[in-house]
Amino acid sequence: MEFGFGPRDEEFRAEARAWLGAHLTGVFAGAAGRGGPGSEHEGVAERRAWERELGRGGWIGLGWDSQAYGNRRATLTQQVVWAEEYARVRAPGRHGHIGENLLAPTLLAHGTREQQDEFLPPIARGEALWCQGYSEPGAGSDLAGLRTAAVRDGDVYRVTGQKIWTSLAHEADWCFVLARTEPGSTGHRGISFLLLPMDQPGRVEVRPIRQLTGTSEFNEVFFDGAVARAAHVVGGPGDGWRVAMSLLGFERGVSTLVQQIGFAQELGTVLREALAAGAVDDPVLRDRLVRQWAELRVMRWNALRTLGGSNGSGAGAPSVAKLLWGGWHQRLGELAMAVRGAAAAVGPGDWSEDAPYELDALQRLFLFTRADTIYGGSDEIQRNIIAERVLGLPREAR
Template sequence: MEFGFAAADEEFRAEARSWLAEHLTGPFAASVGRGGPGSEHEDSAQRRAWERELGRGGWIGIGWDSDAYGNRRATLTQQVVWAEEYARVGAPGRYGHIGENLLAPTLLAYGTQEQRDEFLPPIARGDALWCQGYSEPGAGSDLAGLRTAAVRDGDAYRISGQKVWTSLAHDADWCFVLARTEEGSQGHHGLSFLLVPMDQPGRIEVRPIRQLTGTSEFNEVFFDGARARSAHVVGGEGNGWRVAMGLLGFERGVSTLVQQIGFAEELGGVLREAVAGGAADDPVLRDRLVRQWAELRVMRWNALRTLGGSGSGSGSASASASEKGGSSEKGGGQGDAGAPSVAKLLWGRWHQRLGELAMSVRGAAATVGPSDWSEASPYELDALQRLFLFTRADTIYGGSDEIQRNIIAERVLGLPREARGPR
């Protein structure tokens, strides 16, 4: 696929660059370069204010299939332009990704007009933050084994159960929850997709999970009779698996290219460290650096190939199969059920190797704190140390490598399904 920028895209780039230069000033300037992977705790209040600033500019939801909710709409190439300019200036790590890029396209595809009118404008304004209630203890990559239950109670549901690895749940206003609404159902059957307000004291408890980086982006969430309105079931009762798999498909598409822009920035930091410290003179390390660059180019071409197969020139391109199983009715790489799994296998291990390479480039100095560390100041990780520790999880979260290989084996190669015991 040929991927280039037309004159209209360059005009869009100039507008994006001008807006960022004008607005990423004052109190927001202090948040530049903060809030990325492993540093999600940084400047949380200021970054939430930045979400509202983005909303006022119409920059939230530019990839949606509609511009009726206070957002502007951009073509696929313009979405990439925005991501490039955002990364170029080191704008703050996004706080509203889950609502903007996962829930909103799902509501546009499966929700009622009333649900779209209620939930999309607050997301577009940067007012509402969302988290994802999918994984559970014993039901992570094998999502169909979930046990969280939602029992109908008049015009509402009462939800009981536990979710885990819930990103940003400690700050979220809402959570979309996949729960079992049919008693005695198993596997993909009897599930519903519920929109649940997080402000329910005594009914919802959030417990942070401390990560290797020392931060706590992930959380455990406990539901004890939490309420969700019956009008907030997306796609109808019992259709939760279909909706959930459609949502996971939206994690692919242009977001894959956006992710790679961030990867390129990180690789650039490792390269600068290698040159400054002399590690680039080592032929073995130099070979690893070149390989890392070449593999990133391969990932870009694979993403472009997948997007090219979607036939989508604008809006949200998406994958045809989720990283945790199931299939989406929309999407990039039509007819290629293994495309999302291939992408996950490529970027997960690549990013993990980048973290390892960062430590090799730094050498023994990678094991100690900053040079100005003292007992008077807390021990802090620097950017490359956070990169290494954070990427240890890359081959696990978002669908483990083992699950991705199973999907490719079963759904693409037609090999026998892995034997599974009774649920």
């Protein structure tokens, strides 16, 4: 498909470029390039302030179906333009992605007007940070096996259970939680989608999970009678599975293209490293570099075809996209180490018991990408979805 930028897109680009140039200064300039995968701990205060700065400029919520919450409204191509300009200046890693790109479109599609008016303005202002309470120790990719329960108690639900791999839960103000509200229900039935405040001492406990990178983006979250208002059930009691699956569709929308812009920057860094180390003289490594570039172009074309609503869309499109980028990004991390050779095993600083090893950006990339084919739905689950829902093959015996 043709995916070009017209005159109005270029006007939008000039506006975005001018705004970023005027506002990415001072402490915000110092946070540039910080907060990416494996380095979410960097510049937290500055990046949270940057979210509020974006909100004041109206740059949060460009893809929302409504412009009623202080946000600008942008076309698909303009959203890509913004992502390109944002990546070009290496603006700080976003803190509010989960609220802006996952919860907000879900509320616009399934929430009540009261829920929209309560929760969307703080997201648009960059003030409210959200996390996603889906996976559990016994229900990860097989999400329908979740056991967290929510019991109705007058005007509230009391939530008890455990979630795991909850990104940024240690910083979030709110969590959207999948819980069973119908006792004895199994599978997809009896699940509700609740909006729950995280600031509930004694009822909500967050335990960071230390990763290979030494950072703790992921967390365990324990609910012990945590309170969620009955008015904050999205889509109605028992309709949580439908709402949750709709949200996952938003997760792999235009944000897929935005993600690929970051991938292209990482590939450029690996290529420069290969040139500096002379690794491009090795025909095998040179071939791998070319393959990474070519596969990234294919991912872009697939994403454009999917967003364009042609034959690339459908039930299996999100799963295809996840399979493509998960494996690609993992191979990029491996390639980042291969072009360095033995030097890749050496950190940039001295190690001691009091000062654990440090990692540079490419070492963090390698370690973080080991999880790319697992989180967000493992490769095995994505292949099952494609086989069963697209190809019509028999369901796996359970």
